[in-house]
Amino acid sequence: MKKVRHTGSHNVFDNIMKKERIFKNREALSPTFIPSFFPHRDNEINGFANILKPALYGARPSNILIYGQTGTGKTAIAKFICDQILEKAEKENKQIHTAYINCKQTNTPYGVLTNIGKSYSNEWETIVPNAGWRIDKVYAALKQKADDNGGIAIVILDEIDALVNKKGDDILYHLTGLNSDLSNSKISLIGISNDSKFTTWLDPRVKSRLGEESLTFAPYNALQIEEILSQRAQIAFHDNVVDPLVLTYCASKAAQQHGDARKALDLLRISAELAERDDSELVTIKYVNKAQNIMEIDQVRSIVSTLPIQYKATLAGVVLNQGKRKDGHQTTGEVYSTYMQICKHFSLDHLSQRRVGHIISELDMQGMINAKIVSL
C-alpha cells in the first residue's frame, strides 16, 4: 500500500483541539501536584520542619506520628517538606535520604524494606532481588547499606494504619528498632494516618517509639478551602474563566464533608472539564452541580461493586421493589420475597429472612438505603 501524505489538508484533530480556553495549567489540579505554598498550614509546616531540623546538623530527628482526616494536606505537606530538606541538605553538603512509602500500596515487610533500600541507592535492586529472600536477610542488607552510606534517612510511612491492620505490626517493630542496630547512620520514621485510634492496636513499645512527636492536621473550614482553591485556580486557569461563585460553592460543598480539600479540588477540576467539553467560556455553578452528581454516582458505584454477593442481592431486592407501593415504603418481607426470586434466578444460595434483615440494617448504616424499624 502506498503511503499518502495529506500535507496541508484537514486533520481529524483540528476540530477537537482548539486553543485551551479554560485551562492554563491542568497539572495544577491533579491529585499529585505539590504546591509550593500551603495556605493555613504555617503552624503545621513550621512544627514539622522544626522536628526534622536536627537532621541538618547530623542528628537523628524524632519519629513523628501525623494525624488528620482525608484531604487535610498530610501527604502533600510531607512530600513538600522532604523536598525542602533535601534541597537544604544539598546546599549544606549534608547526607540526608528520604523515602516515601504508601503503605496501602506497599504493605508487606519485604516491600517496605525494598523501598527504603532504594532510597539509598539506585543499585539496590542489583544487590537485593525484589522478592525471594528471607526477610531477615533483606533487613541485614538494608542495615549494611545504611551504614555504608552514613547519613540520615527520613522515611515517610503514609497510610501507616494499613500496615497495622494487615498484622504488619512486625515491620513497625523492626523499623522502630532499626536505629539501635545501626552504627554509622540514623533513621527517622514519619507515620501518617487518617485514623487517630490506630495506635491502640500497636505493640506498646512500637507505639511509644513511633510517637516520639505528634502533629495533628485539623479539618479546614469553608473559608480556608476557598483560599486553597483560589490559590490553585490562579495557577490552573486563564483569567476570568471561572465564575467567582464557583470557588465559594465548591468550598462549601467540601466543608460539609469534614473539610476535605481534595474533594474541593476534584470538584473544581471536574466542573472545569465539563465546561470545557461543553465549549463553554465560563465555568459556572451549573457545572459544579453536574460534577457533584458525577462524583456521587462514582462513589456509589464503587461501594456497590465491593459489596459481598448477598448484600448485592439484598440491595437489588430493594431496588426492584422501588415504586411498587404508592408511599414508596417496602417491608422486610417484601424485600425478602424479591430477594428469593433473585437468588433463584442466579442460582445463588439464599439466607434466612432474619439474616437478610441484618443485611438491610447494614446497608442502612452504610447510607445505601433508608431503613426504619416498625413493629407491626
Ligand code: ADP
Ligand atoms: P491527605 O493526605 O491529608 O488526605 P492531601 O495532602 O492528599 O491530603 O491533600 C489533598 C489535596 O489538597 C492535595 O491536592 C493537596 O495539594 C491539597 N491541599 C491540602 N491542603 C492544602 C493547603 N493548605 N494548601 C494548598 N493545597 C492543599
Ligand code: MG
Ligand atoms: Mg494522604
